[in-house]
Amino acid sequence: MSEELTRKSAAELLADLSARQLSAAEMMQATLARIEAVNGAVNAVVALRDPEVLMEEARAADDGPVRGPLHGLPIAVKDLVNVAGIRSTQGSPILRDFVPGRDDLIAARMRAAGAILIGKTNVPEFGLGSHTFNPVYGATRNPYDPPLSCGGSSGGAAVALATGMVALADGSDMMGSLRNPAAWNNVYGFRPSWGRVPSEPMGDTFLHQLATLGPMARSPEDLGILLDVISGPDPRQPHGIEAAPVAPVRPADLRGRRIGWLGDWGGAFPMEAGILDQCLGALRVMEELGWVVEPVEPPFDAEAMWESWITLRSWSVAAGLAPLADRRDQLKDSARWELDRGLAMSAMEVHRASVIRSDWFRRAAELFDAFDALVLPAAQVWPFDVDLPWPTEIAGRAMDTYHRWMQVVVPVSLIGLPCLAAPAGFGKNGLPMGVQMFGRRGSDADLLAIGAAWHEATGWPQRRPAM
Numbered sequence: 001m002s003e004e005l006t007r008k009s010a011a012e013l014l015a016d017l018s019a020r021q022l023s024a025a026e027m028m029q030a031t032l033a034r035i036e037a038v039n040g041a042v043n044a045v046v047a048l049r050d051p052e053v054l055m056e057e058a059r060a061a062d063d064g065p066v067r068g069p070l071h072g073l074p075i076a077v078k079d080l081v082n083v084a085g086i087r088s089t090q091g092s093p094i095l096r097d098f099v100p101g102r103d104d105l106i107a108a109r110m111r112a113a114g115a116i117l118i119g120k121t122n123v124p125e126f127g128l129g130s131h132t133f134n135p136v137y138g139a140t141r142n143p144y145d146p147p148l149s150c151g152g153s154s155g156g157a158a159v160a161l162a163t164g165m166v167a168l169a170d171g172s173d174m175m176g177s178l179r180n181p182a183a184w185n186n187v188y189g190f191r192p193s194w195g196r197v198p199s200e201p202m203g204d205t206f207l208h209q210l211a212t213l214g215p216m217a218r219s220p221e222d223l224g225i226l227l228d229v230i231s232g233p234d235p236r237q238p239h240g241i242e243a244a245p246v247a248p249v250r251p252a253d254l255r256g257r258r259i260g261w262l263g264d265w266g267g268a269f270p271m272e273a274g275i276l277d278q279c280l281g282a283l284r285v286m287e288e289l290g291w292v293v294e295p296v297e298p299p300f301d302a303e304a305m306w307e308s309w310i311t312l313r314s315w316s317v318a319a320g321l322a323p324l325a326d327r328r329d330q331l332k333d334s335a336r337w338e339l340d341r342g343l344a345m346s347a348m349e350v351h352r353a354s355v356i357r358s359d360w361f362r363r364a365a366e367l368f369d370a371f372d373a374l375v376l377p378a379a380q381v382w383p384f385d386v387d388l389p390w391p392t393e394i395a396g397r398a399m400d401t402y403h404r405w406m407q408v409v410v411p412v413s414l415i416g417l418p419c420l421a422a423p424a425g426f427g428k429n430g431l432p433m434g435v436q437m438f439g440r441r442g443s444d445a446d447l448l449a450i451g452a453a454w455h456e457a458t459g460w461p462q463r464r465p466a467m
Contacts, residue, residue, distance in 0.1 A: 002030035006164030007464070010073065010222040011248075013167055017072040020062075024072030028058035028116065031074040035165050038467050041146055044159035045076050045166075046137045047087040048119035057116050069229060069247075070168070071114030078157055078170050079120040080127050082200075083107045086117065091125040091134030094330055104200050106170055106213050106230050113229045121156030121169060126321070128334045129390060130180045130379075130406050132156055135332075139386050142184060143465035144432060148383040151181035157216050158185035162465055167218070168226050174211035175313065176378070176409030179421035182216060183378035183434025186423045187461055188451065189216045190223045192231070193441050194416025196243055201236035208316040209239070209416055218461040220420065220451035224249035227444070243444065251456050252449035255290035259283070259437075260371040262411075263295065268302035269408045270394040272381045278433045279377045282424035289457055296374065299367055300360050302407070308360075309410045310401065311345065311353035318342020334402045361415040368440040373450060378421050378434035380408050412436060418444045420451045423460035432460075 005013070005027060016022035032051050039045050054074070061072045082088045082100035084107075089095045103111060111117055125134040132155025133139035140155045142148040143163050150159045154171035158181035161169050171178030173191040182189030197213045199205075215226035224247035233240020261283055264271050283293050317338040321331070325343070328336050367374060381391050391405045392398065399405050412419045419438035426432055439447050455461075 002033045005030040006034045008167070009219055010167035010217060010225055014069065014071070014073060014225065018066050024058040024061035024116065025055060027072055028054055028074055031118065031165065034163070038163045039165060041467060042141045042143050042150070042159050042163060043138055044122055044140050044156040044163070046079060046120045046122050046156065049086060054116065054118055061114070061116065066114065068113035069225060070110060073115050073168065074118045074166060075110055075115045075168055075170070076119045076121045076160055076166055077107050077110070077117055078154060078172060079123045080153070080172060081107050081170065083117055083120070086120060088120070089136045090127065091123045091136055093135050094324065094327060096136055105198060105234060109230050110170070121154070121160055123154070123156060124152045125332050126335055127153040127172065127174070127177060128317070128332070128338065129153070129402060130176055131390060132181070133386070141386055142383050143467055144186070144430070145383065147386055148431070149184070149386050149388070151184040151379070151383070153177040154189065154216060155181045158182055158187055158189070161185070161187045161216055161218055162461070163467060164464065168222060169216040170213060170226070170230065171216045172211060172213045173413070175403060175413055176406045178214055178216055179378045179409055179419065179434070179436055180406060182421035183423070184383045184432055186432035186463065187216060187218050188220060188223055188423070189421040190214050190227060190448065191412065191419040191421075192227060192444050193241060193418045195239040195241040196444060197227075197230050198234040198237050198240055201234055204319065205237045205239070208319065210312060210316050210413060212416070219455050220448045221249045224448050243442070246445040246448055249448045249452050251453035252446070254286075254450065254453050257291045257372045257450070258370065259286060259291050259293045260296040260367065260374040261293055262374055262376050265302050266298035268298065269380055270397040271377065272394060274427045274429070275377050275380065275382070275433060278427050279375070279424055279435050282435055283375065285458060286454070289453060296367070300363050304356050305360055305410055305414060306407060308353040308356035309414050311349055312357065312414075314338045314341035315345055315350050316342075337402070357414050360411070364415060364417070365440065373437045373439045373447065376408055376411070376436045378408075378436050380405055382427065382429060382431050382433070409436070412438050417441060418447055420447045422451055422454055423458070425458070425460060426463070
């Protein structure tokens with residue numbers, strides 16, 4: 001029974017929990033048993049709370065009223081999010097023993113919706129780098145091939161989903177942090193339109209528009225459930241989006257839909273062998289479903305976009321790390337690099353970078369007059385050795401920064417577009433890969449409906465890892 005429960009969708013589980021056909025105690029027992037069985041091999045769930053206390057909370061949920069759309073569902077929260085009473089480290093030794101007294105906004109929303117917060121999912125230190133390892137908890141491994149990376153920074157979340165340790169997970173995405181691990185772990189991730197899901201109301205809330213929180217799941221239908229819980233403006237922040245609920249997500253009619261294929265951006269984004277072929281195979285399935293798939297020439301200068309991105313990113317990351325500047329020797333090298341660059345920037349450098357961002361936003365708006373969605377690979381490399389900090393070259397081309405190997409996610413991240421990371425099957429090497437489907441600002445519901453049709457036709461996450 002435990003194994004059967006961990007294979008069900010979140011939508012099925014929540015319907016049964018709400019109808020009292022499944023007890024929260026049964027669900028918690030199954031969750032804890034699954035974590036006990038597989039987490040030792042992958043190290044995805046960290047800071048797990050006392051099982052006896054969790055069982056008490058589950059029984060209390062059974063005895064009380066149905067509190068919301070996540071009633072009785074166990075969820076482990078990404079370790080970049082503060083959760084009251086749970087060690088919240090961000091993967092940094094500086095915060096090794098930090099236990100918050102209050103929930104961050106996203107955790108509070110999930111808790112208020114009835115979720116039982118059981119612990120954390122592992123991340124890179126301060127979420128930097130698309131490879132989940134840190135000096136507090138160590139590395140999280142790919143469940144399809146444990147000697148390899150699971151991606152990041154939402155790597156622990158993606159692995160917990162793929163292995164059935166959770167049915168829903170929260171992620172966050174600045175530079176592909178939920179798209180890359182979704183692709184490498186054969187699950188879905190959704191980066192919403194910027195502003196739909198509010199960040200934590202602290203520090204500056206006007207200037208930095210790169211990162212966003214978002215849901216991860218094993219189907220677009222399940223993504224929609226969590227997206228509705230965490231969406232909605234926060235009155236303390238200026239850029240919130242009022243948006244209609246997306247759940248229940250239903251498959252779209254794809255006949256005649258126009259999809260633009262951007263490939264490797266005219267060679268600007270080097271790709272390891274087999275990735276473009278894998279994504280093209282996914283596009284052929286889309287055509288069989290009735291989509292009209294057309295290749296698109298590079299619509300904007302990739303290098304200009306990159307320079308804009310690394311300027312705005314370093315400025316944003318440095319703003320967050322600035323309180324730790326006097327402890328920079330305790331930060332990993334990529335964090336020091338971002339901090340030093342950001343602190344050295346002038347206001348006009350930031351302005352020029354944002355002008356380029358604005359130019360790309362205008363150009364992208366023209367593309368969406370012709371296409372319902374655009375598609376890119378979700379990563380430029382296959383999962384790599386878990387002991388490698390980051391790939392230093394792709395297809396013979398040297399990478400000049402710790403994050404250049406994820407340049408393919410920048411067109412979406414730079415201008416805050418909604419993007420669905422969807423599984424695209426398995427390569428000849430047996431490893432998962434995925435695609436990014438993105439649309440104009442505000443097209444979140446449409447992208448999820450497109451994804452639901454894709455999922456109905458392919459069902460890739462049903463191919464679970466052998467553990």
